[in-house]
Amino acid sequence: MLVQILNGLVYGGLLYIVSVGLVLIFGLRRIVNFAHGSLFMLGAYVGFSVAAMGGFWGALLAAAIVLALVGALLDIAILQPLQREDPIVTVLVTFGLLLILEDFAQFVWGKDFLKSPVPTMFSGSVLIFGESFPVYRLVVIAVAALVALGLSVWLRLSKIGLYVRASSADPLTTAMQGVNTDRVSVIVVALGAALAGISGTISAPLLALSPSMGSYILIESFIVVVVGGLGSFAGAFIAAIVIGQVHNLGLVYVPWAATMIPFLLMVGVLIWRPTGIAGSHV
């Protein structure tokens, strides 16, 4: 049972790191990046390629840097010019980007599933209350917890964090106070993309790599963000942990219905609270 809860934490933690990037960008810009899952996918592939030479930490660093650059480019080339347009334009343009990035990954790494090995330093398992649990999964939980903690501290203490929180609470007043969102958004989008890349890299040994892996995680993280309440960090955290648990417990106890549970949970939450658990706006 404890092992199952830990497995749920692994999945929930990964979901949180991906979703929080969406929340960051939505908080600042009121837009949703449909190519966010593709950034996760790119992170997994970049990590996979670098891990062969640079080891686990090298892969993690490389994925974070490459994806941060991709994120900065995304903001400068696409999100900023489209800022004045209807948010739905950004949705459709980033959807086009999703198709291009999937095609790109297929071109570079091929269509077939790739399997990334568990890093040797984290191979093997430990006994937790008499049940064995892979070390690597514990590392994933630790990384997710570190990211969650670091991000909360950053949002709380840094100037940019203050702007992001202010903007996600009330973008109009924030702009009137003289906050120039364009200047902070490059950093915020780059950070969101880097987080997607990191979670892609650390989840690579747990999943099979394929160009379409991005859309699966995109849909799951949309559920997290909508259930949590768009733009809410705390909401996304709670939703990710809960969905990680129900997803995993579902896989164990009702395998035929497991994939449906997050969707049903989402519909239930939306009937109860149309703006999500912690959302005051959509």
Place this chain on the structure above:
Amino acid sequence: MTGIVTTDPIVSRAPPPRHALALASAIGAIACGALLAATIQSSLMMTLVTQAIITAILATGVGFLIRQNGVVSFGHAAFYGIACYTIALALKLGVMRVEFAILLALALPTALAFLLGLVIIRIPGVAFSMLTLAVGQAFYEFAMKARHVTGGEDGFSVSLPPAILGIPTAWFQNPHSMFVVSWSVLVLIIFGLALIAASPFGRLTVAIRENEERARFIGYRTTLPRVLVLTLSAFVTAIAGVLFTLYNTFVSPDVLHWTLSGSALIMAIIGGPRLIWGPALGAIIFFFTKDIAGDVTEHWQGIIGVILIVVMLVIPSGLGGTLAALWQRRFGHG
């Protein structure tokens, strides 16, 4: 006041000439379709065109939702696929005649859209798009997992009886005759949707699309009309699903996958969703681009992505919108 003119009983009783014109062009379009089917000999070409037309009906449903509601759905494959699976399963289990199965296949997605709409239509803008993507994919996951009923990933073939409503079933599988059927259905749908869009109800939904709050201020209930637009759009989508099943006689979870919803959406955007016939034009362009690009390169998905971005940035009204604007500049207000 200008209102006097429109409330004049003589004016309102006489059929508006625009409708007569629209009816005439609908009949003309159906005749042209039949002529086209008679001239094109190549079966391969006809197969492509027939597929394009069936998907054009799906795109028309997606586009109508954008046109009347201003919301973008990433989950219409659910309505399409449920229609497909309803016929397939009803016939597999042998519980009803094919005619009833078709009626049920139209009714189920429509009813589902209505109920779902009551929950999700209040959610505005981008959040609606995210939700439709997630909800649509839930049905795909279900079809993949419920192997004992749906056959899972492999799908199964549909055993149709030799005749449907007295029409030999073979007609629905022959690309030439099926083209005439689907083309006529498409033209009638576009004609019907044009009538609805021009009706007081259609204008109300446009008013709500433009500013829901003001529509409420002047005393309209806004939720139900928006739910009804979604319902109507799902109904059109279900028709496409029924035609697809009769034509292909095979269903697999692909008909529920979000890439189908995404493709239909791209077609609607390329063609121009502000026009009722725009998405259908977009579907035809999409299919031919895919066919031509598919011969030259494996990267047609990337090409479609580039086309989508270019259309969004350069001609947001779509190709149909651009054509209509050119036509109007050339021939004045018609």
